[in-house]
Amino acid sequence: MNDLVKKKCVPCEGGIPPLSDDKEEKYLKDIDRWNLIKEGIHRIEKEFLFGDFKDSMRFVNRVAKIAEKEGHHPNIHIYYDKVHLEIYTHAIKGLHLNDFILAAKIDQIY
Numbered sequence: 575m576n577d578l579v580k581k582k583c584v585p586c587e588g589g590i591p592p593l594s595d596d597k598e599e600k601y602l603k604d605i606d607r608w609n610l611i612k613e614g615i616h617r618i619e620k621e622f623l624f625g626d627f628k629d630s631m632r633f634v635n636r637v638a639k640i641a642e643k644e645g646h647h648p649n650i651h652i653y654y655d656k657v658h659l660e661i662y663t664h665a666i667k668g669l670h671l672n673d674f675i676l677a678a679k680i681d682q683i684y
Contacts, residue, residue, distance in 0.1 A: 578604050578678035581671070583644040592616060592668025601674040606681045616669045617662035618677055622684055624655045633657055636683050644679070646672045 578601070593601070595612075602610050608618040624630045634650055634657055641647045651658040661677055663670040 576604055576678050578675050579682055581675045583646040583672040583675050585645060586663050586665050586670055586672060588665035590666060592666050593670060598669050605674055605677045608677050615662055615667050617660055618673060619658065619660045622657045627654050630655060630657050637680055640679050641676065644676055646676050648676065
């Protein structure tokens with residue numbers, strides 16, 4: 575099991591710097607096929623494919639449940655048979671360990 579899945583998101587109110595490029599790359603290796611975007615606000619993104627709209631919505635509802643439990647919320651874009659997630663920490667306008675923890679937990683339910 576991925577060590578990130580065992581961790582819990584911690585509240586982040588800002589006032590700390592985003593992760594360094596080296597830390598981003600390190601944690602990226604622990605999540606499955608997420609894309610690291612470094613243009614503008616650094617973030618991680620991933621697209622999930624489904625058979626139909628109902629399957630997409632079931633997944634989104636499961637993601638929402640995890641996000642609420644962790645107190646950390648992704649941006650969610652829903653298309654008919656596809657869900658695009660974008661994760662970063664809004665309070666620091668960049669990436670935090672929480673983002674990678676949430677991504678790992680989402681991967682676990684996909």
